[in-house]
Amino acid sequence: SAAFHDIIVVSTQEELAAMRNFASYTYVQGGKSRQASLNNALQEVNTEYVMVSDIARCCVTTDMIQRILNAKEEASCIVPVLPVTDTLYLDGNPIDREKTKIIQTPQLSRTTLLKKALQTETLFTDDSSAIASLGEQVHFVQGSTKAHKLTTVEDLQKVTCLKEASHRTLTGFGIDIHPFEEGKQMFLCGVPIEVDYGFKAHSDGDVAIHALIDALLGAAGLGDIGELYPDTEDTYAGADSKVLLRDTVKRIETYGFTIGNIDMTIMAEAPKLLPYKNEMKSTLASLLGIRQNFVNIKATTSEKLGFVGRKEGVTVHAIANLTYTNWKEL
Known part of the structure; x- marks a missing residue:
């Protein structure tokens, strides 16, 4: 005016x-x-x-x-x-x-x-x-x-002036890459992987959760993981990525979003992840507050190409879909 x-x-x-x-x-x-x-x-x-x-x-x-x-x-x-x-x-x-x-x-x-x-x-x-x-x-x-x-x-x-929540779906994409480091515990999707090496990172290095956090933040328009949990701060040294994901979910819900589903592709020549996939899905579902059938995890290799093919690290791609929370159902 x-x-x-x-x-x-x-x-x-x-x-x-x-x-x-x-x-x-x-x-x-x-x-x-x-x-x-x-x-x-x-x-x-x-x-x-x-x-x-x-x-x-x-x-x-x-x-x-x-x-x-x-x-x-x-x-x-x-x-x-x-x-x-x-x-x-x-x-x-x-x-x-x-x-x-x-x-x-x-x-x-x-x-x-x-x-x-x-x-x-x-x-x-x-x-x-x-x-x-x-x-x-x-x-x-x-x-x-x-x-x-x-x-x-x-x-x-x-409240009489607010319309019902839009039915629009908001999609975010996240990607993260971490090299291996000997003598560290490996975590993927919050699950400990039984190998004698982990990821080189400021936090616990859970590359899958990091990609997922970026996908969630992208869908909500809330920046990226580096802005919220910078690797320059001692607060996040060795941080449990599950805690960061819970905080991200709480933040997203505070801004009026509901998580619909997530899809993830883990590119790794090693370790082999098939024995862990069910636990990874159930862990993420619990952290996200959604049903397990709304969590999809795919594991693939790079056909021995690049740093993944040389078994030097892992790349993860994640997609997250959000909808607006129906405030009338709160």
């Missing part, structure tokens, strides 16, 4: 990079509290007014925003409200509900005053209470029942 100079989104540090993939807004790292996060965002604001909204109110209407903007000259903070329709008790005594209001967001404030109001150790639950603490006037406008705040799973049933 022409009424807004910029849109600023506050998120955790780990979510910043992923969010930048979805829209070209201004992104700011949040703090340990709502107030700290808001303070961080306000450092990017130089306009006369700032409108702040909870991301949990995903059904804010255009009419509601326009009512707030139309009233901007009325006070230092413009707040949408709803009347209380239920009976209220406080400490066992009834409250006159005519004197109460349900406060909503977004709220429009004069930027300089909001910045000033937040420079205190007092924690405010919204902008209007911060502005009021300065002795400034707060003006109320009609809110919207559609702007319901998502707090519990049951609140999802009150």
Whole structure:
């Protein structure tokens, strides 16, 4: 809208990079509290007014925003409200509900005053209470029942503006290569392989899981394994790749994706993997939270060509299919 100079989104540090993939807004790292996060965002604001909204109110209407903007000259903070329709008790005594209001967001404030109001150790639950603490006037406008705040799973049933999840399938491809190293334990798909050599790597070297992680991240548009678990950090020295895969799955589910199926090809002249395939499939299925028949693992050779053919290492190709989680079934 022409009424807004910029849109600023506050998120955790780990979510910043992923969010930048979805829209070209201004992104700011949040703090340990709502107030700290808001303070961080306000450092990017130089306009006369700032409108702040909870991301949990995903059904804010255009009419509601326009009512707030139309009233901007009325006070230092413009707040949408709803009347209380239920009976209220406080400490066992009834409250006159005519004197109460349900406060909503977004709220429009004069930027300089909001910045000033937040420079205190007092924690405010919204902008209007911060502005009021300065002795400034707060003006109320009609809110919207559609702007319901998502707090519990049951609140999802009150959301009317969100469409059902798309049925589109998102596909990602991953590839990884590791050379052999004598005297190390070999892991493939989280399963220990009984040979006297393993993989040269910063972590445990599970080349199959590494390729799978890249496929999952690719489908979700969340970067690659090197960005999330860099081999330059001591944290991941000798890391268990199963732990990294679990973390990746949790991350993907947090962003609203469901794993459909995975397919993998392991190119290895040695070792022979047929005796391990069933255990590898069941291990991956458990780590991914999907049925075993949705995990396919193929093993092949390179017909003695290249470094794989010379028994110097292993290459793995992986494909992962994701769908959007149906939020109505949560």
